[in-house]
Amino acid sequence: MNPCLNTSGGIPESKRASELSKLLGIQISPLQVVQGHSPFKDFVNRFENELVVAVGKGEPAVVMSEYGFKKVISIDKYSSYFEAIDPLAQYKNWEINKINDSKSSEELPAGCNVLSDRVKGVFVVSDPIDWGRDIQVLCDILFTGGLPGSEKGQQPPIYFANDDFEYQGIFPSERFGMGAFRLTLECIFNRMKNNNLKYTCFGKPNPFVFKTAEGILKHLMSNISYHNQMSGEQKNITHSFNTLYMIGDNPSVDIQGARKAGHPWFSILTRTGVFKGNGNHPHFPADLVVDTVEDAIDFILKKENS
Template identity: 60%
Template sequence: MRFHATTISRVSQLKNRAPVLFQSSQLRSNHQKRCNFGIAFDIDGVILRGRVPTGGSPQALRRLYGDSGGGVPETKRAKELSELLGVNILPSQVVQGHSPFRNLLKKFENELIIATGKGNPALVMSEYGFKKVLSLEEYASYFESIDPVSQYKRWTTAPVSDRKTPAVPRYDVFSERIKAAFVVSDPVDWGRDIQVLCDILRSGGLPGDANRNQPPLYFAADDLEYQAAFPSERLGLGAFRIALESIFNIINPKGLEYVSYGKPNPFVFKNAEAILSQLQSSSCIDHSENNGVSGSHPFETLYMIGDNPSVDVKGARQSGHPWFSILTRTGVFRGKDNHAEFPANLVVDTVEEAVDYILRREYNS
């Protein structure tokens, strides 16, 4: 699950299921500047389907920005979104599912960790400051026969020219234990990744060793399904977690222990609110000074625009005030009426309708 945020503060999440954040002070000049509300957009199924904008998302975002001009780093994702949507999105406005992993740097900065998922998960973790990180693909390559069906795989996860796996491991992987495992984005090779993760987690971080205490395991998201370019929903990171957990709990005497930072975890919404507050502090300084008020202001409303009731709406409802959930029919949700189990505050057809509602509600225009 990914966010994009704006102040309006804007927040949206990409599938990278990451959000983009928007804040009210970033609105076009024909609106009086306000700093008391923000918007968080889910990306997949709300702003994009695959790599194609949907639901009038470019027009909606242009109404929010002062100009009309998910396993990758925020800088790259912001550039990618800017090109796809025709608006200037800053890295600070992109909150990806794996963004909270930064908060674990103090604990694992100098420890050997592995990262898995599509894209370049090891690069993502390295850019967060982790000093000793290996991709699961590279790590597995050092253990002969750890993936017993690898010889039958006629596909690769990356072009051979892009692979830089050294012949000799950079770290002593045969004696140094993995201290933590991070699932940064959707794994490409589920079979291999489940096998190797089970080996690492059962052995206390050293495949082939006797059963020991499980090292920490972190997931960037936990959504079962998400809306991509294909007409029906695709299995997400939550599905991979269920598969791993089901197998691990059968072959290991103790159940799988893990932490998922994805929606609907309230941490995601608190983190988005904190980032929006930072955007608010910088972008609303002139507004505050002109009104004789110093510092940032509490948000009266934070809008969560999503397409998945069990993820976006549930998370907003659990987080409580000041979150206001808006459910679109452009992705996972297609119902005529509101969702029965996780009803949103508002149901609309498209993100453009959602933004129109917000602007009318906030500015009476």
């Protein structure tokens, strides 16, 4: 029943829940999945009928559409409407063969004219693929008030699903994450414009993510309590928690976030990713350090069943 907190890869919560259900052999509801971009749902009332651009790998436009945004378009599709906006596009055979083909089925939202409508907001849903093009196009959007090629205007808001500077992938050393992309965009923007880039970052270590997960758990517990009452079962179900566990491998993101969130969060640091050292992390110490995720699960099960 615990929610899954994940930076995701630009995948809708419904699809992620389906994947987890198959992997774990139990039914996972989309309501139990909290991803880095999940807070973007809260912006539907503001941008529901406004043109917004979704950035990142995976299906960023699909993610935003499932949240209720009616005029959202991926940066891949958006860029394709502006001839020569990416001066290096002709040299990117990998983009032509892979990215454009995969995005060709994306339909332009009804009533949307990309060449005349101004972009009202930008949402970086997941790690961008083509940093060079995306930084160029985003600067075009942000400098001009939402319409590349036009005169300079007020910067539209831009939101980042997370601010992880690095993460552990398959390669032995850490890889740059969305936080590094944000920093690169910010440095270029600030160099070219008198005003500094205005942006909002979500995701860990923002305590908001942990409070959101706690709220989702309380909502799920309320539903269980209601169904038990309707079925005649009398179970003493409390809607507060003695302990919620955060298992992560990145001290500056996972552990720092749990520490900021405070009670009832208990942080467990694993040596499976960014952190590989002995002992605890010197700057963001966890409540417990273990070698693997399996060790963390074993600890939780023993503790909760004791």
